Amino acid sequence: MPKFQTLKGFKDVLPEEFPYWRFVLGKAVELADRYGYQQIDTPVLEETRLFLRGLQEGTAIILDKELYSFEDLDGTHISLRPEFTAGIMRAYVQHGMHTRPKPVKLFAIGPLFRHEKPQAGRFRQHTQFNAELLGEEDPAADLEIMQLAYNLYKELGFQNISFQINSIGCPVCRPPYIEKLVDYFEAHYDELPEVDKRRLKVNPLRVLDTKEEATLALLVDAPKSVDHLCEDCATHFDTLQGYLQALDMPYQVNFRLVRGFDYYVRTVFEVWAEELGAQNALCGGGRYDGLVESVGGPRTPGVGVGIGVERIVLSLKAQGIQPPELPSPVVMALHRGPEAKLAALKLTDALRAAGVPAALAFGDRSLKSQLKSANKAGVRYAAIIAEDELARSVVTVRDMESGEQVEVGLDEMVEWVKARV
């Protein structure tokens, strides 16, 4: 039994996984470039206050419990980031990015940390591809963020991607709506299960995405946020839906959809994957017009999305989608004798410099054993240099599949291989 192992809820990503990761992250970066998003990286550690600022009490308690928090050596309260957006907003304000031409379009990739109980598709450290569009109120901005996510899934080979969307209103229309919602459930208070009684108190919107049978029955007649939007919010939501339809992006209005962070206004959305079990959200996002202000910047509208990389990888596997293979060495240089080894070292170096994935047989073992290594490394060619070859400035190239061997001039070797890969 190993002396040391990963902490609960943490995972090693082994080489076998990386074709998937490179596939997903490669596509994500390519797409971000194509959509005109600039990369930003913010620290993994921030002041704890940044993550807890302006949150409603209920959310704050939950987040607080899930936060990896420490006291720094100088007594500062710091936390590992549980989400990207807060840090990016902090950077936006700190560096005066509001003076940049609007919209400011940013993306980031990196690890996030939440002290959760691990489960299918849920870890204590996970990786997100995150995109934010700042300084634009146009519903077309909401659309663009959703397109970015949509096309990432599509280009990775996902079938039947569909958005769940909802509008949860704004500071003008949400409070009266929540009041109506609370009134409705209080009229049926005795029928509510304990969990939902608690939710009603702490975060009433959360009652909407309950899994309790009894509450689900009540939800049929519960007031929906989309029916209580102010005029601006209603127009925004309608316009967004018009855009989604125009672009043939499948979606469902889901009046039960709410989000964990309560800085969201108007648009909220998720994409679900059936094959993932209970933790089925492939991505989640929405509009957060008040957020920049809450970290001390000027009033700036914004939309963003967080896309879970581990869940995409799980989902790719579940769907049997194969990522492209990563390059493995094409040539291995084998040798016999110290002089020949020098030549093999030089050949390997020249091949690599020319862009050909190449490897050297380490050690000074028998040719037989070196060939075994070449075989296990899965190379296409073994380039054999022994005293004999060296004397004539040639290399014996063995095709590892057919077993055929030819002699190639040592100086022509790089070109010879390049012509064949």
Place this chain on the structure above:
RNA sequence: GUGGCCAUAGCUCAAUAGGCAGAGCACCUGGUUGUGGCCCAGGAGGUUACGGGUUCAAGUCCCGUUGGCCACCCCA
């Protein structure tokens, strides 16, 4: 934080009714001096997750802990 199931070699799994911890794959070495894959021989690898208890005897039964999986919660 609550609950259910689970834990034997790197991996997949065996071990009658409590009675000497094993196999396949993978790994390493060898099967002669310049030729891999297949085959053959050998080797290494385990405090049976950890700690207690019951018993003449525990991988096996009991308790606890830790970890994994799954669900609640929450969300990517």
